[in-house]
Amino acid sequence: MKTGTWRVKTGFARMLKGGVVMDVTNVEQAQIAEDAGAVAVMVLEKVPADIRKAGGVARMCDPAKIEEIMDHVTIPVMAKCRIGHVAEAQVLEAIGVDMIDESEVLTPADEERHINKWEFDVPFVCGARNLGEALRRIAEGAAMIRTKGEAGTGNVAEAVRHMRIMRQEISELTKLDKEELYQKAKEYGVPFDLVAEVASLGRLPVVNFAAGGIATPADAALMMQLGADGIFVGSGIFKSDRPQEMAEAIVEATAYYDDPEVVAEVSKNLGDEVAMQGIDISEIPEEERMQTRGD
Amino acid sequence: MKVAVIAVQGDVEEHEWALERAGEELGEDVEVVWARYPEDLEGVDAVVLPGGESTTIGKLMERHGLVKPLLELAESEVPIMGTCAGMVLLAREVVPQAHPGTKVDIEQPLLGLMDVRVVRNAFGRQRESFEVDLEIKGLEGGEFRAVFIRAPAVDKVLSDDVDVLAEYGDYIVAVEQDHLLATAFHPELTDDHRLHAYFLEKV
Numbered sequence: 001m002k003t004g005t006w007r008v009k010t011g012f013a014r015m016l017k018g019g020v021v022m023d024v025t026n027v028e029q030a031q032i033a034e035d036a037g038a039v040a041v042m043v044l045e046k047v048p049a050d051i052r053k054a055g056g057v058a059r060m061c062d063p064a065k066i067e068e069i070m071d072h073v074t075i076p077v078m079a080k081c082r083i084g085h086v087a088e089a090q091v092l093e094a095i096g097v098d099m100i101d102e103s104e105v106l107t108p109a110d111e112e113r114h115i116n117k118w119e120f121d122v123p124f125v126c127g128a129r130n131l132g133e134a135l136r137r138i139a140e141g142a143a144m145i146r147t148k149g150e151a152g153t154g155n156v157a158e159a160v161r162h163m164r165i166m167r168q169e170i171s172e173l174t175k176l177d178k179e180e181l182y183q184k185a186k187e188y189g190v191p192f193d194l195v196a197e198v199a200s201l202g203r204l205p206v207v208n209f210a211a212g213g214i215a216t217p218a219d220a221a222l223m224m225q226l227g228a229d230g231i232f233v234g235s236g237i238f239k240s241d242r243p244q245e246m247a248e249a250i251v252e253a254t255a256y257y258d259d260p261e262v263v264a265e266v267s268k269n270l271g272d273e274v275a276m277q278g279i280d281i282s283e284i285p286e287e288e289r290m291q292t293r294g295d
Numbered sequence: 296m297k298v299a300v301i302a303v304q305g306d307v308e309e310h311e312w313a314l315e316r317a318g319e320e321l322g323e324d325v326e327v328v329w330a331r332y333p334e335d336l337e338g339v340d341a342v343v344l345p346g347g348e349s350t351t352i353g354k355l356m357e358r359h360g361l362v363k364p365l366l367e368l369a370e371s372e373v374p375i376m377g378t379c380a381g382m383v384l385l386a387r388e389v390v391p392q393a394h395p396g397t398k399v400d401i402e403q404p405l406l407g408l409m410d411v412r413v414v415r416n417a418f419g420r421q422r423e424s425f426e427v428d429l430e431i432k433g434l435e436g437g438e439f440r441a442v443f444i445r446a447p448a449v450d451k452v453l454s455d456d457v458d459v460l461a462e463y464g465d466y467i468v469a470v471e472q473d474h475l476l477a478t479a480f481h482p483e484l485t486d487d488h489r490l491h492a493y494f495l496e497k498v
Binding site: 001002003004005007008011012014015016017018019034037038039040070074075076093096097098099121122123251252255256 | 304
């Protein structure tokens with residue numbers, strides 16, 4: 001009997017496919033998410049939009065709060081730790097969180113390196129803006145990748161950019177010969193075998209979700225059409241005026257992303273009046289962007 | 296033959312792959328249909344309920360009218376297989392995990408086709424998820440590598456019609472009842488397609 005194997009870790013991520021993981025900050029929100037059909041919840045002290053507003057240092061959520069939520073829902077519970085913060089990750093594993101997000105949304109603890117995720121039995125998900133970042137995280141042991149997007153903005157443009165870049169880079173990889181793949185492995189700073197595997201699969205060897213700025217059902221459908229395996233919604237649900245309806249609608253739009261009639265139906269009465277207020281990326285100074293944290 | 300995989304959420308692709316390989320091994324031409332609408336289930340020879348989140352899959356199946364046609368297919372003895380979440384959905388009774396301190400009441404849509412009681416997350420959370428070699432009744436060629444992910448399990452068989460195929464620890468982890476087959480683990484996550492072949496032979 002073996003726990004924490006690569007198959008068990010990546011298998012967990014596979015079970016989330018076609019689903020929506022929702023950011024929550026308390027038991028009530030977690031129950032709304034579960035009732036709406038979320039495949040998992042991500043527990044935070046504050047949603048990204050509020051982290052952005054509050055400034056200061058954003059850390060791992062209080063373990064007591066995470067445990068309370070674990071006691072009240074049957075779906076998987078995830079939580080975020082700071083980039084490179086091994087001790088926070090150990091705490092999250094100790095309380096039995098189902099997946100750890102080593103996340104740029106929190107203030108990085110180590111500017112130089114990420115956590116060695118092979119040391120853990122609990123699987124990790126990490127953000128990426130391009131193929132190199134995604135492969136470096138996988139080489140460090142991440143069992144799942146998500147786009148970084150730009151969290152807390154309600155603006156899907158960055159997630160779209162990151163998903164497109166990743167797809168394009170993978171597609172280019174499939175056309176390279178062995179020598180060129182060696183070169184790419186060197187350029188990305190990852191093992192050759194990993195690059196060769198992506199080239200032969202034509203996709204990442206782990207599940208790849210979209211995250212960062214998804215605020216409406218149509219945003220979710222768009223990301224799924226761009227090839228995402230599923231969706232993370234951060235501020236988009238509980239910063240909207242009707243969280244319950246928004247949560248249900250995003251679940252529907254993710255499952256039926258290629259059916260405009262379903263997406264249209266669930267989008268009704270969830271327009272700009274209801275959806276969270278967005279911020280354009282140009283309004284955010286370079287140094288305040290979360291996506292550039294942890295390369 | 297035409298096999299539908301319920302495709303509202305979960306590891307549908309992995310089942311498609313396993314069914315196609317199993318078909319090749321049997322010398323059968325298997326066409327896999329991703330079923331998200333009632334009409335996708337018309338004229339299928341078998342149905343698979345994949346792994347995923349049982350509450351999510353159950354809710355979407357209910358909202359999109361998949362429950363009734365599935366019950367009709369079961370009535371006409373079309374083989375149905377469920378893995379993990381699929382096992383939960385097939386069960387007549389489901390009870391919450393044994394996780395200490397849990398305060399959840401489970402209220403989720405079920406098909407209720409198999410006479411078993413299922414405990415959700417019977418072995419614990421993801422940290423406790425595991426893989427192990429299992430002896431499976433009726434499966435030739437030695438032990439089967441079984442991958443358990445936040446897996447449910449059967450703690451009680453509710454009628455004599457249920458055949459126990461495999462056990463692990465205190466639980467039953469694979470059951471068969473006439474044309475129905477359910478496993479707590481994920482045969483679709485390995486390259487061993489014997490269980491999918493076993494299932495297709497029911498058609």
